[in-house]
Amino acid sequence: MTGPVEDLVAFGRRLRAAGLPASPDRIQAFATAVAMLDPLVTEDVYWAGRLTLCADPDDIARFDLVFTSWVYGHDPRYRLIGDVAGRTRRDRVLADVSGEADDQSDEAGSDDDRPIGLAASNVELLRHRDYPQLSSAERAEVRRLIAVLDPVGPPRASRRYHPARRGLLDAHRTVRAMLARGGEPAGLRRRARGIKPRRLVFLVDVSGSMTGYSDALLRVAHAAVRRRPSTEVFTMGTRLTRVTRELRHRDPDHALVAAGRAVPDWSGGTRLGEQLKAFCDRWGQRGTARGALVVLASDGWERGDAGVLGAQMARLRRLAHRVVWVNPHVAKPGFAPATAGLRAALPHVDDILAGHDLAAYEQLARVLSGTVPQATNKPLEIPVADQGADRVASASASGAGGGNDA
């Protein structure tokens, strides 16, 4: 027979398995909360658990599910078996796109042991090879190079002041300096606004048509999350999933596997317009997209209504500082924005970039940091890239400035 505390701990383990942040200190708080309410009243136990064990609105649905099965005694194994089966299937898909992710993570440090001299001479060749067509060794090399990309948003004025040579008078520091001299007058101290990178938001399409590319693009997003924790990453397929938390892992392979577990619709269909709307409703309008640089990685194959996509893109553009569309097919010979979704979206895009090879990812990192000439607000013209043309199609790259500052 197990006691009530063991029951609660077992419940916590189940919640952790379902992906809730039920850490030991939270479970302790849960036990305390239950003791203060009536442990025999289901509703009291429910609220005690929900208040102490959830940390996010997304957690609440999962909590409800586990709670119901715990209290009403549905055999949770059914659920678990389904979960595990689903997980392995997704892992396989992920392993497909990411090669031998699991093997690699098992032997940490194998990356460093590998002689890099050979690889370095190949970097130039690798740079222009389509990502999904790489062999697994080449792909590992490209991944390593993506991991050292340094994607950081374009600068904006920070609200935080710091000491400076010129700028506003810093009364505090001036008086403090005077105090240090026993009240004798001292030179005036000044302060100025600092500079801070804008937030980056990645919306990565993980539908079937993006297979092969979404792995690399999520790795770029991972590099950005590692660089600045304020970065947000979402995957879009048949539903919108936030994977920022999963991508916080230091190791890219671990992070990608964790993200793959969190995404229920890997390699499914896409309803871009609806997912964008979900993003704007739940995150963008509240502030996540405000003043941010939003990177939308998709091929624009829209199964839903293209009108919705256009309207939501317009809304996103009004919220965000810039909207960058990364499309793996842009650099392909004979590319033209033929899909209805892409046509509807393009008027509301600031830059359109290729996303198929390492060179494109490097260019993306440069565009993000604002170190390349930026497009104006002129309507976008897609260069119909021919074979020898520049791989990167940047939106009408004339003039400077532009963008709608939020």
Added chain:
Amino acid sequence: MEETRRSDLAEARSADDVRRALAEQDYLADQGLATAVFLALRMGRPLFCEGDAGVGKTSVAAAIADALNAPLIRLQCYEGIDAAQALYDWDFPRQLLHLRAAEAAGLNDAEALEAGLYDRRFLLARPLLAALETDPCVLLVDEVDRADDEFEAFLLEVLSDFTVTVPELGTIRAHRPPVVVLTSNRTREVHDALKRRCLYHWLDHPTMEREVAIIKRRLPGVSDRLAADVAAAVAVLRGGDLLKPPGVAESIDWASALRTLGADHLDSLAAEATLGVVLKYREDLDRVRANGLEVLAGVTPESA
């Protein structure tokens, strides 16, 4: 009367007691929120509230403060907020003045002068320090997601052990930890280390019956019919896929606007005149007008 009121919430023995105490302050909480407040009071943990704009995150702190008969100390967060604005600051001009005055008086005991310079009376208490020094009180850390993450780490330190260390003075400790309510609009993810120390509550829009009750409680002059009409119309709007679905705050405003116009029920004419009170986006206004305002009016049967 005041005294008994205070003891109501401070000595609440169950979530129902909390609900009654908050209702006396015209705040109608549901079971979840009442339990959350009860546990926050009993466990001495901060209450972390998230939810759509206008569901009553901030006003719950005000209601708790009123029910406890304690002052509400509010810290509004914004980007760039730092210790000098949230915690404490030395009153430099007064310190200088003190120095000059001492000099003029011919005091030259340097050690005593220096010790006197960093005295508590020269310390300006900002909201967090003020909350530690006021007993009892309710500390509201509003829109914590607007502050940058550097500030969060610092907040964590104060909220975990309710002490503040001033290098020149020593450690200031709260006699009794204040009741703390944090709110967030989810513009960014607040760090888990902070959430872990809190009770997390997600506030939903109230049910229609509760909304009617809230409107009538807040606006005693509103007729039953009007309150029911407004609550029903707002429920329709919330189901209508808008950019910004109206919150409880908007329905109260709307009912108040309609009452000011002398309406005792909601018809399409009155709705047209006052739609800007509930909907603040042009797209939303267009969409609702295109669907016809009759949908909003007369949702409630005549018998209501």
